[in-house]
Amino acid sequence: MMDKLIDFASQNPILAALYASLFTWGMTALGASLVFFFKKAKRSVMDAMLGFTGGVMVAASFWSLLAPAIDNSPGEGFAKVVPAAVGFLMGAVVLFGLDKLLPHLHINFKRDEAEGMKTNWHSTTLLVLAITLHNIPEGLAVGVLFGAAANLEGVEQIAMITSAISLAIGIGIQNFPEGFAVSMPLKRQGVSGLKSFWYGQLSAVVEPVAAVLGAVAVSIFTPILPYALAFAAGAMIFVVIEEVIPETQRDKYTDLATMGFIAGFIVMMSLDVGLG
Template sequence: MIPFIGTSLGAFCVYFMKKDLSKGVERMLSGFAAGVMVAASIWSLLIPAMEESSGMGRLAFIPAVIGFWIGIGFLLLMDHVIPHMHAATNEVEGPKSSLSRTTMLVLAVTLHNIPEGMAVGVVFAGWMTGNSGISLGGALALSLGIAIQNFPEGAIISMPLYSAGSSRHRAFRNGVLSGVVEPIGAILTIIFAQALTPILPYMLSFAAGAMLYVVVEELIPEMSEGKHSHSGVLMFAVGFSIMMTLDVALG
């Protein structure tokens, strides 16, 4: 629920912000989110995945590599089969559809949130099994890091909807709905925690691959848009530093 609360609080910005987010602010927020997700993928997912496979010796990287590529492939498939639209470009991606612009904007953010929910769920599942090196602090660090980057993500979806003509209530509702997939994915993963134990390294790296797909395919282009992208790069560094600090300090 922690990442979902972050998304909801961000969407709540529509009630006290009068104007749409500027391109500069959107670049900064995208950069920040990208930094958090890259650091989370490394410290919270890929490194624990290889530590889980330490019994394989020098081949401990194999489950991480396999899971990583499955995660990349899964998001690539979702990108092609689910119609969606990104506010920054207003270009429809995926198959042709008669869905409204609002629905496709929400679906775009929902796609981003799928790997985040799975990441939180699989890390908590790893902690619950008691057989992994994942600590409760590390699991909480990932939840907090994703919640922090979900705050601007909630604003990025609700503010454009409001400026496009939706009421504040509808824009807020759609912003919140875009984050519902996170607790659902996390809870389902936790429910099947014991069954996931043998494939935990693959699941951790799967979530990392899916998250990095989102970063490279969507967030980095958005943070680099325009002539002056230094602010996006700096916010990437800020997000990366915060997530790295949380994971090491709490883990």
């Protein structure tokens, strides 16, 4: 099975990026569909889920993105880490800018704690925008890895594709609880089950778009590969520190959230190393 996936991705990297990101989107929708079966979710479960999401993102940032960025950079010593450092900083800065401009509301936050430009938009819309914001780097990361494989050969190409596949699986796994974590707060606010599901899955619709754009950019402009990989990593780390972790630290279940983070990190690390 893995051999067939690798062969397909080596011949159709952009299409592979699209399919992989559709999978991660589908996992979000699957998680959001739980809103039809549960009337409410315990805060402890929600915090543990969010912690798990953060762990996956942090592990993916290093094992799937930063390490390959450094490996694919020219030069030796400090020169070799420059592209990764620059790309990492750029990713964080771009997400910082989006965070300040795009109106959004973090999970577990009150309406008057909304961030970004001031607006009268409903808290439902703001909550979906917050999750959409942090799905952008996830989709971009998957696309960049698949796109990178287009310009590699042999063992290096196989390693990049397996890393892309493991990242897609890891993000898909963490998108499942994420979809649930978006839809349930909406239901608590009085939104119908169908609308809660719709908004929950809608938060990940940006992933296929970001994935295809990332794959196309890297496959055409090969020299930007290490920068693009590190860019996605910087964006993901920014999201974890700015959004995911604060969302888990507002109640008495911080220890559960921390253990969820550890579990997510171990799962993503195991996937990347095991499949690679």
